Amino acid sequence: MGALITIIPMLLQFLGPALEKVIPDAGKRAEVQAEFQKAVLDNQTALNQAMASVMTADAASEGWLSRNARPMVVVWGLFMVTYVGVISPMLGLQKEVIAALSATPDNLWNLISIGIGGFILARTVEKGIAAITPKAAK
Known part of the structure; x- marks a missing residue:
């Protein structure tokens, strides 16, 4: 579902010793940990549903750009990988392309990474x- 869900066990491992000091009763401590896990899962589920509704609205949009933004990002990404890895070496431009890419500010790379990562x-x-939503009967 999300990255936060995968780190719950690690968070609980770090929180465990602190919870032992604050909540000496093992049963109460387990209850607090379970509530924490449920809160994280509920939060992640709400976030996922919100993202899905935005994507559904984009796909159903009347605007050409809204409907096609995601496919355009994929095509652009594939082109860039192909250009840097295949076309520029064939043209003898790989060093120049790599030098130009390495001159890109880190903040711009972060923006692109977060945007594409968010899309994925x-x-x-x-x-x-x-996949988990039941299909309506036809």
Whole structure:
């Protein structure tokens, strides 16, 4: 579902000793840990549903750009990988291309990484929700 869900065990491992000091009763401590896990799962589920509804609205949009933004990002990404890895070496431009890419500010790379990473996460969530949502009878 999300990265936060995968780190719950690690968070609980670090929180465990602190919880032992604050909540000496093992039963109460287990209850608090269970509530924490449920809160994280509920939060992640709400976030995933919100992302899925935005993507559904984009796909149903009347606007050409809204409907096609995600496919355009994928095509752009594939082109860039192909250009850097295949075309520029064939043209003898790989060193220049790599030098130009390495001159890109870190903040811009972060923006691109977060945007594409968010797209991938949102698309995964959309597919996951579609897979578990019962189909309407025709």
